[in-house]
Amino acid sequence: MVALEISSETRALLANVRDWAIGEVRPLGRESDDTCDFPAGYQEVISRAPVKHCPLDFRYTGPGHTQDPDVLRNLDGGGAVLGLLVMEEMCYGDGWGWQALPGNNLGERAVRLLGTQEQIEKWADGVLRGDYRFTSICMTEEHCGSDLSQIKTTAVREGNQWVLNGQKRFISLGSTSDYLVVFAQTQPGHGLRGIRAFIVERQDAGLSVTKTAEDKMGMRWYPQATLEFNDIVLDDDRRLPSEDFGQIMSILNGTRPFCAAWGIGTARASLDYAVDWVAQNETSYSARRRERISEDVAQMRYHLDAARRLVLRAGWRHDQGEADPTYAASAKGYALPVIQAVTFRAMQMMGPEGSSKEHLVEKWHRDAKFLDIVEGTGQLHRIAVARAYIGKSAA
Ligand SMILES: Cc1cc2nc3c(=O)[nH]c(=O)nc-3n(C[C@H](O)[C@H](O)[C@H](O)COP(=O)(O)OP(=O)(O)OC[C@H]3O[C@@H](n4cnc5c(N)ncnc54)[C@H](O)[C@@H]3O)c2cc1C
Structure with missing residues (x-):
């Protein structure tokens, strides 16, 4: 059955x-x-958040706002779909809010998907217990991001231990997170088959931060660090044992729709803000200009609605068991061009005012650009969707 209605509790x-x-x-x-x-003072704001857990984690934690079983039963599955809906509303305010909630990063997710039961209990559940606040995932290097097979960071086995060497770039919260899940090559020359993930703790000898943050165009509150690993010695229980590349990529299949939900919240905020602003100022507009704006607003609404459905479909599938790579790629690959176009047009609708720092629309447009890059660019998702339908000849 297809149900498009959400419950009154949700x-x-x-x-x-x-x-x-x-x-x-x-x-x-x-x-x-x-x-x-x-x-400054963000922790007080977070302490008043109506949900206690990060929406990315609802599949494992639920929202944490109530123990009432009747309410919990009626929360639209209480997992990925609910998380996506909450994510959109949080980002309707501004993107920084959800990211200040504990559990906002992918290190913990990587442990859940690739780790043993003991590792999950220690490292992933440790975030829920409050033992760790932030975690990082380290894939991208100076020369590669999307293509994990090209990474140069190595992990060499020495007896029961591993020695990690290399560098990573653009690592979110990389200078402050409590632990990092680092992807490294264990069999040089074997491409993806040799890639394994290792847990590095902040205090491990040999971990250094060579740049705490990129000075970037958007999503500026959220720092990306450059890191070096120099002869970090790790016991074997720091290696996440999964050798299945599909499982490695499934980390992102679950989270990519969240990037899209975030962007839809941002785009909706931009559009609503611009529409309100135009309504207050339109007496000076020509009939032609008003007509053009009305037409564009309707088009943008249609596209945002369509994008939201792809996002919720991906979440729904995830709630059934496995995150579907094509659904996840469709959601992010389709939604992000829409989101960027909407935030851009919202700025334009306000004329030169749209570019003023008096309004957040110019910031939201800059933030939206980054959502297209993180967790794989839109181009790569569209290639993935095409490949699912017409095979490798797609690109
Ligand atoms: C705000 C932010 C936060 C980030 N956080 C993290 C993090 O926490 N951890 C982490 O590991 N990384 C992180 N990154 C890095 C990010 O994941 C990568 O930048 C992203 O995966 C793209 O990889 P790349 O930069 O190597 O670009 P590339 O993969 O080199 O892509 C460059 C361009 O080439 C295109 N392209 C690439 N391959 C193909 C192909 N086969 N066919 C057609 N076109 C292609 C792409 O679409 C893109 O337009 C972050 C980046 C940003 C901006």
Whole structure:
């Protein structure tokens, strides 16, 4: 059965999240952009968040806002779909809010998918217990990001231990996270077959931060570090045992739709803001200009709705068991061009005002660009979708 309606319990939760996001997160959006950090006092804002866990983690944790079994039963599965809906509302305020919640990064997710039961209990459940606040995932290097087979970081076995050497770039929260899941080549020349993941703790000897943050165009509150690993010695229980590349990539199949949900929240915020602004200023507009804006607003709404359905379909499939790579790629590959076009047009609708720092629309447009890059570029997702339908000849 196809159900497009959400429950009243979910609607109530989303309304609370939206109020919090607009009332508490959005007013600090400009500060987070200017200072390249979470805003001062962000922890108080987070302590008042209507959900206690990061939406990325709802499949494992639920939202944590109530113990009432009747409410929990009616929360639209309580997993990925609910997380995606909450993510969109949080980002309707501004993107920094959800990222300040614990468990916002992929290191923990990598442990859940690639680790043993003991590793999951120690490292992944440790985030839920509060033993660790932030984690990082380290794939990208100076010369490669999308193509993991090209990484040069190595892990060499010495008895019961591994020695890790190399560098990583663009690692989110890489200078502060409590632990990092680092992808390294264990059999040089064997491409993806030799790639394994290792857990590195912040205090491990040989880990150094050579750059704490990139000075980048958008998503400026969220730092990406450059790291070096010099002869880091790790016991074998720091190696995540999975050798299945499909499983490695399934980390991102689960999270890519969240990038799209984030962007849809941002694009909706831009569009609503611009529409309100135009409504207050349109007396000076020609009939032709108003007509053009109306037409564009309708088109943007259609496309955002279509994108949201792809996102929720990917979440729904994930809630049934496995994240589907093609559904995840469709969601991110289709939604991000829409999101970028909407945030761009919202700025344009406001004329020169749209580029002023008086308004957040210019910031949201810059943030949206980065969502197209993180977790694989849109181009690569569209190639993945084409390959699913017409095979390798697609690219
Ligand atoms: C804000 C931010 C946060 C990030 N956080 C992390 C993190 O926490 N951990 C981490 O490991 N990385 C992180 N990254 C890096 C990010 O994951 C990579 O930048 C991304 O995967 C793209 O890889 P790349 O930069 O090597 O680009 P490339 O893969 O080199 O792509 C460059 C261009 O070439 C195109 N292209 C590439 N291959 C093909 C192909 N086969 N066919 C056609 N076109 C192709 C791409 O679409 C793109 O337009 C982050 C990046 C940003 C911007």
